[in-house]
Amino acid sequence: MRTATVDGHVVGRFSPAFDPSHLTGDLKQDRQWIRDHLAGFLIDAPQDGHGRPVLVPAVPAWPAHVARRAANEAGTDPVARSYAVRVVAEAGYKPSVKPMATLLLLAAAMEQSGVTLRDLVALLRQPAPVFSIQILADGFERALPQLIENTGIVPYGPYNGAAVDFAFNDDLWRWVDSETRRVFLQVPAGETNRPSRAALRGQLLRALADGTPVLAVSETHNGVPDQVDLTCDIRLTGAGIDRLLIADLLEAIYGSEAVMRHDSSIARIDAEALTLDDLAIAIRPGRPILSSLDALTGLAALNRDDKKDGNDGDKAASSRRLITQSPSERRGENSGDGCGSDGRTSTSSTSASNDRDKRKSKAKPTGSEVIQPEPIKDTSALTALRVETLTGYGAAKDWALGLKTDLADYLGGELAWSQMSTKLLLSGPPGTGKTTFARALCNSLQVPLVATSVSTWLQGEYLHDVLGRMADTLAEARRQAPCILFIDEIDGIGKRASASRSYSDYWNACVNKLLELLDGAVKTDGVIVVGATNRPAEIDEAIRRSGRLETHIEIPRPDIPTLAGILAHHLGNDLDVVTASDDLLGGQR
Structure with a gap:
């Protein structure tokens, strides 16, 4: 490239460094020739921490048979050189359908909402702009923040998203990957990972006071939180994926002539049933347009069937949530044989019990195991597995014995569960x-x-399966209340991550779901929750806050007295025989 001045503007003037005579004039064939011979030059070299190219691996050697000779440079046809530059540019460009679709959806929402690009740019120059974007396209919530972070499409960047449920800091700029990035606060819209109203309010106040941009993106109706929707500077709404969007994408990949030839097939596609991921799967550069159209039609039909099955599953799940009972109701039902106070069978109770049994039989398996307590006839038995007989548990044992006393008062109606x-x-x-x-x-x-x-929870195939297992496990515990819910390997749920990290929305949703189940938003009266871990430092701090797993007790490795107590517990009366001297057993010194 050489610089040139055109009408007072400094521009880059490109010319080929290879002999253009190798090109045939067939654009498709020439693009493939460029990829076959010069692919190494179309890829940016890796950079070090200071933004300098790293020459490892080394820059590929220039093929001698394609080199342009200096002697014939002046005699090369300018039209041929211009054509060669075009072929190189197109050979190195790989259109990505998902970002293209995301931008087209955003542009359509701007047109529908009467917002111009100039309005957006002017607002981005201001401190603490607030954007509310609601576009009904599955996958848009994740696609737009990724597009903002990974490309320079939004001015005054680059940008780095900070999830509102993450440990937000007061920095307006953040040093990421050897460059400074402008921080924006990303407000989650999904019910599974949305923070509480109070937490959201606090994060918004901090962000706006510091001048941080705020972005709330929703792909469902009424998904944007009220605090953002009522205070936003720009509100964009869009209908989602339609046939016009699909036609625009196909035109970008295959050209306008191909789209006009197959306009009738495009009109028959059930566009509303498709997601952004479906578009990226079906429309791929290099495959025939008919294959893309067939894939779009099949994916739309498949999504309709899955949605129908999912609605049936949601109805069953709603039924399961209706059977939650208090401990007193459960004891009242289990204490008798189905008779009322006057000795007659209660028809309504029997009917309700049958309905509960039917609903329970439809519940999805959670993988949890329900263990009934062993009846202890002789409370003085040393070998009975009870907290009272354990050795080396220290504060955990004290906590358990105190809980035993409190539980008796709770069952007797003298103590509230919250106390x-x-x-x-x-x-x-x-x-x-x-x-x-x-x-x-x-x-x-x-x-x-x-x-x-x-x-066990993470054995679910998809995110909604994992979250469903978590919710159904607590529902199972509520059915057994009063009971103990023991969650092993709780550190596996991880910590909430920044929105810029891969799969952050998956793990943030899991952590937020656990917080929802623990903090009382779902009634947990009668359920004692015990989480176990080998790595407490790997647990999100919010899980250990007040109202959740706030009591943290560490069990140390056993010392000598503790080991003696453990042996005494397991050996029982045989301990005397083991510790007896050889003389007493007839042995020899």
Whole structure:
């Protein structure tokens, strides 16, 4: 490239460094020739931490047979050189359908909302601009922030998103990947990862006070939180994916003539059933347009079927959530044989019980195990697995014995559940007996133990399956209340991550769902929650805050007295034989 001045503007003037005579004039064939011979020159070299090119691996050698000779440079046809530059540019350009579709959706929403590009640019120059964007296209919530972070499409950047449910800081700019990036606050719109109203309000106040841009993106109706929607500077709304959008994408890939030849096929596509990911899967450069059209039609039909099946599943899930009962209601139903106070069978109770049984039979498996307490006839038995007989548990044992007293008062109606300490985080090295403690607590309190683990939850195929397993596990615990919910490997849920990290929306949704289940937004009266972990530092701080697993007790490795107590517990009366001297057993010194 050489610089040239045209009408007072400094521009770049490109010319080929290879012999244009190798090109045939067939654009498709010439693009492929460029990729075959010069692909190494179409890829940007890696950079170090200071933005300088790293010449490892080395820059590819220039092919000798394609080199342009200096002697014939002046004699080369300018038209041929211009054509060669065009071929190189097109050979190195790989259109990505998903960002293109995202931009087209955004442009359509701007036109529909009467907002010009000049309005957006002017607002971005101001401190603390607030944008509310609602476009009904599946996948748009994630696609737009990624487009903002990964490209320079938005002026006054580059940008780095900070999730509103993440540990937000007061920095207007952040040093990321060897460059400064302007921070924007990304407000989640989905119900699974939306913070509470109070938490959202606090983060918005901090962001706006510091001049940070705020972006709320929703792909559903009424998805943008009210605090953002009522205070936004620009509100964009769009209908989502339609046939016009698909035609525009196909035109960008295949040209206008191909789209006109197949306009009738495009008109028959069920565009509203497609997602942004579907567009990227079906429309790929290099494949025939008919293949893309067939794929779009098939994916739309498949999504309609999946949505129908999902609605049926949602109805079953709603039914499961309706069967939540208080402990007193459960004890009242289980204490008798189905008769009322006058000795007659209660028809309504029997009908309700049958309905509950039917709904329970439709519940999806959660992978949890319900363990009933072992009846303890002889409370003085040393070997009975109870908290009272455990050795080396220290503060955990004290907590359990206090809970036993409080539970008795709660069942007697003398103590409210909210006044009890019912949530515990138990940590310690592997093999220190965290699972044993849960089994012993089950026997001491004489309540069922619902045992599960984060790895069991993560066996769900999709995110909604994982979140459903989490919710259904708590629902199972509520059905057993009063009971103990034991969550092993709770550190596997991880920490909430910045929006710029890969798969952050997946892990943030999991953490937020656990917070929702623990903090009382879902009623947990009668459910004692015990989480176990080998790595407490890997747990999100919000999980350990007040109202959640706020009581943290560490179980250390056993010392000598503790080991003696453990042996005494397991050996029982055989301990005297083991510790007896050889003389007493007839041995020899």
